[in-house]
Amino acid sequence: MSREILIDPVTRLEGHGRIHIFLDADGGVDRAYLQIPELRGFEKFVQGRRAEDMPQITSRICGVCPMAHHMAATKALDDLYQVDPPPAGRKIRELLYNAFMVEDHALHFFFLGGPDFIVGPDAPRHKRNILGVIDAVGLEVGKEVIGVRKQLRDLVAAVAGKAIHPVFGLPGGVSRSLSGELQQQAAAAAARAVEFSQFALGAFRKTVLGNPGYVELVTSEAYTHRTYYMGLVDEANKVTFYDGTLRVVGPDGKELLTFTGRDYLDHVAEHVEPWTYMKFCFLKDIGWHGFADGAASGVYSVAPLARLNVADGMATPRAQEVYEEFVTTLGPKPVHHTLANHWARIIELVYAAERMAGLAGDPQITDPQVRTLPTAVPREGVGVVEAPRGTLFHHYQTDERGLITAANLIVATQNNAARIALSVDKAARALIRNGQVDDGLLNQVEMSFRAYDPCFGCSTHSLPGQMALIVEVRDAGGALLQEIRRD
């Protein structure tokens, strides 16, 4: 290796996403990957703490999806104390979880993914940001995104106590029942969410599906990897976020295996490379065979597209309709096009809203019995949910008093790390020749990893300062040969 190119968002704390591209002696790409932050010291930090505190502690490790960690931790406590929540407890959890999914998917669809597919990859650089999206969709749409989000956050705050860091999940249930008044609030929020999801779908059809160039881009080889996929499914093999069985399908779409959260270590392993602290998840059943796609490689993917690929459909009617349209257009399944994650996300938005409405209208949800008291001696528990960005595992071991002796978390972006590396690598290979970096590199790299919605927020929050993308080209001795700055 003679040179390293580093695409580095200069950030406030070490560990934000960085793209490293190593060149070989001939100026070609040796390897490229995305580095995500490490949860340094987390396992040691939680040792000796009460397991019941984990939903609160873990909801603070991520500034972006605290509800996903809260719920995975709460479910791990159910397993730890071998206790099932009563129906109302379970339904309240799932209601809030779907409210969170609507909120998160809505934000991503419009504001985070929007620069790539609402504004479009060919738009001038200064337009490819949130303000450009607002200009493209119109002020009223932008306001509606904020309005829906606010209504959902208010609901979560009213039911769970605190919107950003929920405090309601307990082993065996939730901390309070849902009053008739709160049920009405939930039903109203769900109705607005359903309406919003239809509206978002309309915006997607108009701006994206109405543009043949976009469909061509989505299906182009540059954004295609034929890997395995993993996600939770319900008893009918439909997409589910809160609870279910993990299902894995191969690049040919056939089911490879199903397993429960408890058995995750039999099927998911982490590969370590000498050149990074990052660990790359792979399927144990297939094995690690390098950064490659295809049936012989254990590389797999999670996130909205993976969830649609592992499922046989959607559990709610409107979501099922749009799912069928998706399969007709991009199928047969599995769909291997990374950029199809944006479309998958909008289908999931429709599902989450409909699911919310179904749960809010369920008479059983106001039952005052919302918790089963745990009596078992704790030892070990695993909780799994589908976070907006994909499968999230929480695994705790405790002593008989319920004090944590060991903890392991696998977040969505870790599950996706190897496939994201494939995407970065593919972009780099296509656009770097003889050491010359094509200007399109940053765009293509950004577009491919934005589709996964990788979250670097698992240990960080805001960012008050200047942040730019920097590509550094260095020679073997570390001397700077070239710097490309975008700020």
Add this chain to the structure above:
Amino acid sequence: MRTLVLGLGNEYAGDDAVGVLAVRALRGELAGDAEVVESAASGLALLEVFAGHDGAVVVDSIRTGRSPAGTIVEAGLAELGPAIAPSLHQAGIPELAAVARRLGMGFPDRTRVLAVEVAGPLTFGAPLSEPVAAAIAPLGRRILDQVKRWASEDSRRGRPEDAGGGPEDTLPRGPGGTRCTTTTRSARS
């Protein structure tokens, strides 16, 4: 409350806790003068926090590598520059301001960021490093000074209830004192 004091950070993650701890220590002294908010949220999740305020002191950690740990870096909105991140979850304060104003949600015209340079990568369960811990007291004084300065500017103008800032502050307010007027103007400016 017109002035917001927002402490950002993860209180479990070593030096990253500095913003949260600094504002927590001021809750008593600031009671009645500012709304104190602690948050581990990031990027656009903070959008709603700023609405309804016309002054904001954002207290955070920062790692520029250009100053020794414990150095307090101060900046206004204009000096922060844009954040262009691989994931827009990490939208910076200027982006939040731009989006909030465009959408008519309101963002304080007067926003100051006080950030403490931190020593290294964050480690869960680690205490604050010595230089960062030593910065908490002077940081607290600067936060209080800033809040008082705005209050006295406002009282000099004879409008203690109307703590709006910025050059357009003399324009008439919307009915009922709502902030929408301010933000509409901001969006135009």
